[in-house]
Amino acid sequence: MSTDTPVSWDALVPQLVDAARQDRTWYLTVARELVGPADRLAVDVGCGAAGMSLAIARMMACGRVVAVDASPAVLAAAHDHIRSGWSDPRVRIELVCIDFPAEIDALRETLGTGVDLVWASAAIHHVGDQQAAVTALADLLAPGGRMALAEGGLPEQHLPWDVGLGEPGLEVRLHAAQDRWFARMRAELPDSRRMPYGWTEALRRAGLCPVTTRTILDEQPAPLADVARRTVLDALSRRVAWLRPTGLLSDADLSVWERLLDPADERWLGHRDDLFRLSARSVHLGVRPDPP
Template sequence: MTYGRVVAVEASPEVLDAARDHIDDEWSDPRVRVELSRVDIPADTASLRDTLGRPADLVWASAAVHHVGDQQAAVTALAGLLGPGGRLALAEGGLPEQHLPWDVGLGEPGLEGRLHAAQDRWFAQMRAALPGSRRMPYGWTEALRRAGLSPVTTCSTLRERPPPLNDVDRGMVLVNLAHRVGWLRPTGLVATADLEAWDRLLDPADEHWLGRRADLFRLSVRSVHFGVLSAVPPDPTRTSDVEPACGWTAVSSDQAGSSPPAGSALSFCCISSRLPAGSVRRSSQGAESSRPGRSASPAAPPIPSC
């Protein structure tokens, strides 16, 4: 018997194929039906609503909305897929992963910080070049509120791997830094002196190779912004609809063995990140990390604690 349904959508056929392979390999719960659909948000919102066939209990969009020219229009469109008590979760923002001490002994101090700054400049250029690009001069919780959701809040999770890193984490740091430097190299946004320093730091034959350091670390913050479509219109006299806590009710191991009450089958919609060509491997990882939770109440509950 099927108790829930997940509709995963993506505009790229390549990413959809990778997601399909990942689901075939990893998804084993017969009570939850997973469907894939090629959809471009917000242009295809109406067809997605038809595909769903009913309002969604949860819409999860991970690193996707910032690839849409009009981000507010996209958030509003996603909110329009919800039923009363449904939740929209946007994984956007946070803090980029850091790996190095401020001074690595090669080049000017602050090398990794300048790499982050170059990526920010690239991001601004990418946003400006999107079709129908419009600035959104406010934060994600305000975008959720303007889409008619209340309450809204943000849950941020600190991820840390302190030094000394194990071989797996050290390898991931080296791959991540090499990818980012290689990606930004042709943009002209990284100074020549910094590129020369990175070339030495990432060269296993160089005495300054990062793979020999014992002080590498992994530190980042992931933020998810939540909004609820309330069954009761918000009180306009309230100064804020923000709840002090965040998160959603997830399926725990003990819940997985029980059956939901009759008529309570849940519907989810997952919006994947729009990754550049050649990033199918990353999209498969994202599909695993963004496996949806579930909301069990038909009315808009207070957002539970993390």
């Protein structure tokens, strides 16, 4: 998305690549439900490492998937990911460097015709005027076309409420700090406007009907396999490191996290058998009605 946001997408490239690989099953599950047999043109806005672009391509019989991002570094990672996992000439995946929504006209020209499916995951909330962005994307749809927003759900949980160090509720406070960071990020965006209603209402205000929501539960109970445990530890380490300079975590909690994430410490989370992964991710879907 826009490089004017406080988020440095270039620095997040390794994380985006990891997410595209780890979420492959989730992407395929969602794409299987979204892609119709007659779909020939789809666009993935804020594509990251193109995990969903690949999943959509796998579900299409033929046509184009246009993967859009504003960061050349992110698109380079997406190119490598696509090259390693896609070779079917019947569906072409195109990478386009466009800053949405500022360059919406360039995106419309690139697409050239009405779109069957618009996908945007955790992207619109990085735009100052979220309703205007949803409406602009809805205007790209052909009659009967669908727009899917992967926004919201429940934050991923990994730890028991009491880990035995510091005050109970450590991970709850981590989520709260991230939520405060999110509010700060939104307030600092250019032309930031509040959207005091949910994503389904935003889709309706963009002229789409019907509008539905599908929430998918992702659960990996304890004890985790070694690979999944490493994934959890890496994710927690990144989040704590990211929030550390913001001042949103207390010194007491930071001290606990330092011990829990230090492999040399006897309380290292990697020694525990009660780590788990639990999240619920929502996809909001709106359909452009046929003209009267």
